[in-house]
Amino acid sequence: MLNPLLKLTKRTEYGLIALLHLVDREGEIVSVREVGDRYPVPRRLLAETLKDLGRAGIVESQRGAGGGYWLARPAEAITLGEIVAALEGAPSLTSCQDLGAARTDGECDVQEVCPIRSPLTRLRQGIWALLEGTTLRSLANTSLHPTALFSSAQAVVAPLGPAGQGEDPAA
Amino acid sequence: MLNPLLKLTKRTEYGLIALLHLVDREGEIVSVREVGDRYPVPRRLLAETLKDLGRAGIVESQRGAGGGYWLARPAEAITLGEIVAALEGAPSLTSCQDLGAARTDGECDVQEVCPIRSPLTRLRQGIWALLEGTTLRSLANTSLHPTALFSSAQAVVAPLGPAGQGEDPAA
């Protein structure tokens, strides 16, 4: 059994495949059929996924014969984080906190004494920053390198403490 | 429904809680009962989790009355990645590749035409590097800062392309 920590759901996988295809056909209208013919993916799920992306404003669509999907924005203005959020919802690393949302019902069952909440929250933000710093364009163009990726992630996690101080990285 | 992308299983959550408690009591023997009394967590699952951590060589244990668990190594020599790997298995970002393992059966159903495999693999490695760069000590001591975290992650993802070249990080 392999770790789901970094797992993407099939929906997101299929969504990425579709989106990358849309990047390839930027400026044109692409039907679900076309994408489904190209990749051995359940056509129906692909359709569901594109509907979700449409509702999220990442793609636009036109119904009827000759209809299909296209990117709502240029590929460099669409981030991986946005895509994942659209297809899987907002991120949460531990189950005991959703940044104030849905606090009405169950609440964190580890409550006040939960010692992992704070540090993991920061880590989650760092990871999320990585996703936000990766654009659909950079995914499409493998030769491009997500350099800005780290500067943004660093900006999020760095405030943890003063840089290059006591801790020994060589340990 | 919130995104499982960064989700940790309850096992890992409980494991982290237990480990942080062990850090707090470094040098002493801590029983499952003690941890279970401190945090509102299913004592039994906590026990299962500690067993797993023991099998992974992260903690050591002693049976019998007065027995319990303690860290097998200093907290700065235990990484979050290691913990997660022990409790959830090795990481995989997309389902279509597990680094060569389990290639006998299903194989990647998107096969050769899978366009997301390469870029996401690299992203996964970057995220994993973040986890590997975070020590249990840094989690325990919130004031400590995971600075080395980014240098290691950068080392993994940077090879994507020549460093500090064409791309504009300020974009």
Next chain:
DNA sequence: GGGATTGAGCACCAATTGGGTGCTATTTGG
């Protein structure tokens, strides 16, 4: 030595989640 305490090892059940499909309505082009 005997009993209480505590971890080890399995097997197993129950609840949630995710993958996937059926069906119908609506829009659009020919």
Next chain:
DNA sequence: CCAAATAGCACCCAATTGGTGCTCAATCCC
């Protein structure tokens, strides 16, 4: 009017995860 194609549900099935029962083995204390 018919065919193509998206929109919107509702639903089922398989897989994973959360959680528990039971038994055995080691250790301490009396």
